[in-house]
Amino acid sequence: MEPDLRLLWDGITHPRWAIGTLLQTIAKHVERDFSGREHLDWEIIKAIRAFWDKPLILKGIVNVEDALKAKSMGVDGIILSNHGGRQLDGTISPLRVLERIREAVGYSMVIMIDGGFRRGTDVLKAVALGADCTFIGRPFNYAASIGGYSGVIHAIKLLKSELYTDLGLLGVNTIGDLNTQYLERI
Numbered sequence: 001m002e003p004d005l006r007l008l009w010d011g012i013t014h015p016r017w018a019i020g021t022l023l024q025t026i027a028k029h030v031e032r033d034f035s036g037r038e039h040l041d042w043e044i045i046k047a048i049r050a051f052w053d054k055p056l057i058l059k060g061i062v063n064v065e066d067a068l069k070a071k072s073m074g075v076d077g078i079i080l081s082n083h084g085g086r087q088l089d090g091t092i093s094p095l096r097v098l099e100r101i102r103e104a105v106g107y108s109m110v111i112m113i114d115g116g117f118r119r120g121t122d123v124l125k126a127v128a129l130g131a132d133c134t135f136i137g138r139p140f141n142y143a144a145s146i147g148g149y150s151g152v153i154h155a156i157k158l159l160k161s162e163l164y165t166d167l168g169l170l171g172v173n174t175i176g177d178l179n180t181q182y183l184e185r186i
Contacts, residue, residue: 026052042069049074057112062092067101067109077110079135095126099180102130120162124170128178 011018049056058070059079070078080094080101094115102111113126114135126134136159143155167175170182 042073045070045075046073057110061101062094062097064097064100064104067105071105071109075109077112077132078105080111080113080131081115095129098126098129098131120159120166123159123163124166124175124178125183127175128180128182 011021045058055076056074057077057079058075059081060083061067061070061078061080062082067078078101080098082089082091082094094113098111098113105111110132111130112133112135113131114137117123117126117134117136118139123134123136139159140152140155143151145151147154163175167173167178170178172178172182
């Protein structure tokens with residue numbers, strides 16, 4: 001199908017369809033260019049970066065070398081993740097490598113993290129070690145399954161309250177004031 005005014009109008013009046021179609025097109029492009037490969041590699045990331053001029057986030061980083069490689073390829077942000085420990089149960093916890101990765105890539109790259117974060121203190125530890133964002137999944141899934149939308153809102157309020165209480169107990173005014181001096185290494 002060649003782009004025309006009708007296609008443009010359909011995209012404007014049906015944004016969900018347009019986004020879905022765009023994502024399918026990208027997936028087909030990647031599949032066409034990289035079919036037959038057994039796994040993703042840095043050449044695929046390089047090709048995606050060349051094709052995609054919007055912010056690019058790469059998930060699954062668990063070591064300094066990969067973080068630096070992603071940065072050198074123009075990746076805008078990384079998600080430190082061992083995919084919940086389900087697929088990679090013997091690998092290092094993302095929290096254990098966070099500080100080293102932040103030191104290596106500096107602050108020119110966004111660092112996000114997931115993997116077992118449940119409470120306000122979990123979030124504060126990650127921020128103190130250099131995370132810009134912490135993903136919390138399971139508590140909100142539980143809240144949604146029990147209480148639906150209002151359950152999730154309640155869980156968000158609980159987490160927010162925990163964060164403010166924990167900051168106060170540390171004697172810290174804002175989350176941006178956190179650093180490693182607030183952590184005890186054991």
